[in-house]
Amino acid sequence: MRPSPDCKLCDLHRGRTTIVLPDGNPSYGIVFVGEGPGEFEDLEGRPFVGRSGKILDNMMREAGFDRTKVMITNTVKCRPPNNRDPMPEEMAACRQFLESELYDARLIVGLGKSACRDLMGYEGPMSEIVNIPITIKVRDREIVFIPTYHPAATIYNKDSRAALQETMRVVAEWLK
């Protein structure tokens, strides 16, 4: 299930240029969930094509895979104004689309706070949960979920960079 091109289920439609749909390959059953489209994603219609996307691509490459082996999506498909965090009602409006993207997954990687808030209901510091796998329910399915840092959070922070690199190593194992 995908949003219609003129989707108006939440107010994010007011500022969007393009709805940003998932990218990559669902057949390996691994889905990365980011926060929401930024400026470049909104223009191009693809997730993680800006600065965070370059970091993500580099870290995947370092771990020995690339985005053709995973699917990448976001909690919301339209850019929040000034890249603010998506609001709970915006994530709730987009939830039906996210659930259909996740339903067949074996492993979900939550990139940052918004993904963890949306999919785990978690509101605390990322450092408490990073790289500790849990199981989440997507409709009637139980799926392994790994919380980790958003690529943007790794730019000036060595520890979060190392933690996201560790997540990528784990994903590489799942791909074997």
Ligand code: URA
């Ligand atoms: N940050 C995100 O969380 N998602 C994108 O698609 C781009 C940047």
